[in-house]
Amino acid sequence: MLAMNYRGPQRVRIDEKPEPKILHPQDAIVRVTRSCICGSDLHLYNGNVPDTRVGMTFGHEFIGEVTEIGADVQKLKVGDMVIVPFNIACGKCHFCKQGLFGNCHESNSQATAVGGIFGYSHTAGGYDGGQAEYVRVPYADVGPTVIPEGMDPDDAVLLTDVVPTGYQAAEMGGIQKGDTVVIFGAGPIGIMAARCSWLFGAGRVIVIDKVEYRLEFVRNYANCEAYNYEEMDDPVVFVKKTTDWMGADVVIDAVGAEATGNLMQTITGRKLLLQAGSATAAHWAVNSVKKGGIVSIVGIYGPTDNLFPLGNVVNKGLTIRANQASVKRLLPRLIDHVQNGILNPKALITHRVPLEDVADAYHIFSEKLDNCIKPVLIPPSAR
Amino acid sequence: MENKTPKDYSHIKGWGIDADPKNDPTYPMKHRTDAEQEGYSWERPPQQDIDIEVLHSNERPNVSAVFGTSAPPSGLSGMIRRFAFKHSENSYLHWLPLLMADRVNVVEGVIDDFAKGTVPNIFAEKGWKADWEHNRSGLIQKVGILALVTTAAVVLLTRKKD
Numbered sequence: 016m017l018a019m020n021y022r023g024p025q026r027v028r029i030d031e032k033p034e035p036k037i038l039h040p041q042d043a044i045v046r047v048t049r050s051c052i053c054g055s056d057l058h059l060y061n062g063n064v065p066d067t068r069v070g071m072t073f074g075h076e077f078i079g080e081v082t083e084i085g086a087d088v089q090k091l092k093v094g095d096m097v098i099v100p101f102n103i104a105c106g107k108c109h110f111c112k113q114g115l116f117g118n119c120h121e122s123n124s125q126a127t128a129v130g131g132i133f134g135y136s137h138t139a140g141g142y143d144g145g146q147a148e149y150v151r152v153p154y155a156d157v158g159p160t161v162i163p164e165g166m167d168p169d170d171a172v173l174l175t176d177v178v179p180t181g182y183q184a185a186e187m188g189g190i191q192k193g194d195t196v197v198i199f200g201a202g203p204i205g206i207m208a209a210r211c212s213w214l215f216g217a218g219r220v221i222v223i224d225k226v227e228y229r230l231e232f233v234r235n236y237a238n239c240e241a242y243n244y245e246e247m248d249d250p251v252v253f254v255k256k257t258t259d260w261m262g263a264d265v266v267i268d269a270v271g272a273e274a275t276g277n278l279m280q281t282i283t284g285r286k287l288l289l290q291a292g293s294a295t296a297a298h299w300a301v302n303s304v305k306k307g308g309i310v311s312i313v314g315i316y317g318p319t320d321n322l323f324p325l326g327n328v329v330n331k332g333l334t335i336r337a338n339q340a341s342v343k344r345l346l347p348r349l350i351d352h353v354q355n356g357i358l359n360p361k362a363l364i365t366h367r368v369p370l371e372d373v374a375d376a377y378h379i380f381s382e383k384l385d386n387c388i389k390p391v392l393i394p395p396s397a398r
Numbered sequence: 399m400e401n402k403t404p405k406d407y408s409h410i411k412g413w414g415i416d417a418d419p420k421n422d423p424t425y426p427m428k429h430r431t432d433a434e435q436e437g438y439s440w441e442r443p444p445q446q447d448i449d450i451e452v453l454h455s456n457e458r459p460n461v462s463a464v465f466g467t468s469a470p471p472s473g474l475s476g477m478i479r480r481f482a483f484k485h486s487e488n489s490y491l492h493w494l495p496l497l498m499a500d501r502v503n504v505v506e507g508v509i510d511d512f513a514k515g516t517v518p519n520i521f522a523e524k525g526w527k528a529d530w531e532h533n534r535s536g537l538i539q540k541v542g543i544l545a546l547v548t549t550a551a552v553v554l555l556t557r558k559k560d
Contacts, residue, residue, distance in 0.1 A: 023504035026523040039446040039464050065496035066479065068469035069507035087444075105443050105463060109434040114427070121443055121463040124454035126487055131466070137453075138496075141466030153464040154443070187427060288497065319493050334423055341427065378525025384532040 017394065018072045018147035019373045024062030025381070029371050032072070035143065035151035040087035043155035045099060048397035049172040050077035050145040050370075052380050052390050053101075054202045055315045058272050059136060060377055063285075063292060063317060066125065066137040073134040074392075075101035076175040077145025078168060081155075090156045096168075097159040099152055100342030101176045103131035103140065106157035117339030122153065128318060129339070138318065146373060148394045160346050163354065170353050172391060173203075173360035178349050180313050180340040181207025181269075185215050187311040187336035188265035193218035197254055197263040197303060199296040201229035201241065203363050203389045204313060205269035209237035210358065217265075221257070223250055223299075225275065228386045236362060244276055254303035262305030270296035271314025280322065291317030301327050312337035366390040369398065451476075453483040475503035 020030040035044055053076050059067050081095045091097065104111050105121035110130075122131030123140040131153070134144015143150065152159060162171045181204050190196060196212040198205050201224035212220045220239035224230055230241040244250040254263055272292020275281055276299075284293030292315075300310045301324050310333055328335065352358040365388045368376040376390045407413040419430050433440070443463040450470045452461050471479045478499035485491035511518045521527075529537035 022507050022518065022523055025525075026504075026518075026520065028519075028523045038467065040444060041464075062500060065493050065500065067500055068475075069503045069510075070469045072468070103464070107443055108440050109431065109436075112433060112440075113431055114429045120438075120458075122465075124452055124458070124460075124462045124465050125483075127455050127457045128487055131462070131464070137466070137468070140462070141452075141468045143466065143468045153446075183427070317493075318487060319490065336423060336427070338427060374523050374525040375528035376525075378528045379532065381525075382529075382533065384528060 016148040017370055018143070019074065019370070019392075021059070021067065021071045021073060022069055025060060025378075027060065027073075027374050027377055029373050032147070034149050037083060037085045038151065039153055040085040041154050041156060042085040043081050043088055043091055043152045043159065044083040045077075045079040045097065045145075045150050045152050045159075046082045046396065047077050047079040047145050047148060047150055047394055048096070049079075049168050050074045050147075050392045050394075051172055051175075051177070052146070052376055052392065053176060054204065054273075055135075055271065056377075057381050058292070058315060058317070060381060061273070061285075063272060063288065064136045064138060065318065068137055068141075071134065071136070071141075072143040072147050074144030074146030074150075075133040075135055076172060076177070077133070077150065078162065078172045078175065079145070079150070081159075082149070084155060088155045091159060091161070096162045098162055098171050098174050098346065099133070099145070099150075100158045100160075100179075100346070101132055101135075102158070102339055102342060103133065103142065103153050104157050104343060105154050111157070114341055114344045115338070116158070116341045116343040126318065132339075146370065146392055148370070148396065158343055160343075160350075163350060166350075166353065167361055169361035169364050169391065170359075173363065173389075174346060174349055174353065175342065176340065177203045177207055177363065177389070178353070178358060178360050179342045179345045180204050181209075182211040182214075182345055182349060183338070183340040184208040184267045184269060184311050184313040185211040185217075187309075187313075187338070188212070188215070188267060189309050189334075189336070190215035190217050190265055192216035194264035195219040195221070195258055196265045196267065197300075198222045198267045198269055199250075199274075199299055200224055200269035200271075200314065201226060201233045202269065205267070206233045206236055206363060206388070207358075207360070208267050208269050208313070209233055209239045212265075212267075213238070214352075214357070221254070221263070223253075226383055229383075229388060232388060250276070250299055251302045258305070262303055262308060264305060265309050265311065266300040266304040268296040268300045268310065268312045268314045272316050274314070283322065290321050291319040292321065294321040294323050297321070297323055301331075301333065304331070304333060306331045307333070309334045309336060311335075313340070363389040364391050368392055370394045453479060456483065456486050457488075473503075473506050475499040475506055478502060
């Protein structure tokens, strides 16, 4: 089968690889019909995630058709079209039972701090991902959800990560009616977090980034304010000033390790890898939220340490909430929102690229060429 | 170590008086069951056959019930990874060797390509075709700088000593 093949930092290609097999009685094999490149895939692409091995296939946002099931799979049948959440969850451990499907304890041997994730390095379990024609899906009765009849596959594929992560970012913000919510990052997650903040009753939603075409997009898509931090002296002072010098009630970090905007963070976090990515957005979030406010972090950072204003967290009495999205928990509500027209995920997709051109798609997304917001890879069998 | 925390708190005046699950900062992301207080006690799913080398964190006692089989450790990078997994996720001796192993693995990947008779097309792998279509001036600038640096390096290395 055709599959994306990681060869080293900023080097990927399409290769022939053996088709996956059932390795566990609760496995299924899925023929991929859509798979996205996620902003967090760029951390892998840039070589920033430890234990990213040459030969891996990335891709944790995908949908497809079930072509084979293991002996113990009861809820799925061959031919079902499924949304596959990015996190691999057993449904039995204490964490899954608490609804923390992003923190499963039976899907990742290699690190206890993160559950299994498709195509996301051996630090997240060593699973090949969905940027391929076929993929092995463990615990097939737990995560995969049958795509409702009539749902556009472009909407469905964004329910695997972008929509739940953006929604949970807002949910973790504990937004109360009338709150001012500031979101750092106008990538797909930041855009969705802005849209979802309204669903929780936000009174004002402000997105801050530096990429003009994305600011323009989010301004229209999410009906929010959007500002370019390169046009400000200091984004924290800007937030203070625009909130009558109080700070925002809720601030969301939707950027993570690839943030720009602070030279020291960029050099130590992105260039020299002396810290687990650049913590610029998290730094700004802590400093621009009001005292007693909430910082919600969904941007992805590496597993080591970051330069972070912990003293201000204490002195301001902040609550920090963070997690990988619990996709399975959120899917029923989010499917309703999409079917009822409240959310329109597919509007984020700007590039539909043949799987064979995966290297170009990564480069376009990584370098933000051609006004790219969200690229989707389409395998030959789905075209 | 045995947990010596008493189970009966009735002698502590006011203990738990304000307990409210909805006041948990993780609410509603976590539906509290408190089952984790019973330790690693759930009925585990069946174990996937461990027929390849699977490195596991020393912060857990076992290999998870399912695991990925993408790229088992091999070669020099595999040796470095095995060393890394002797140290916990809490240690730089875990993560820094893994990053080093990743870089060694890139060289192994190129050698492996040549061994299989494949010459890796680095330019295609880096997506330079997309640059040609969408960022032509940037690509020309990049190639120019690369040519300049290469020329300077060649001149420096081949310069005869006076």
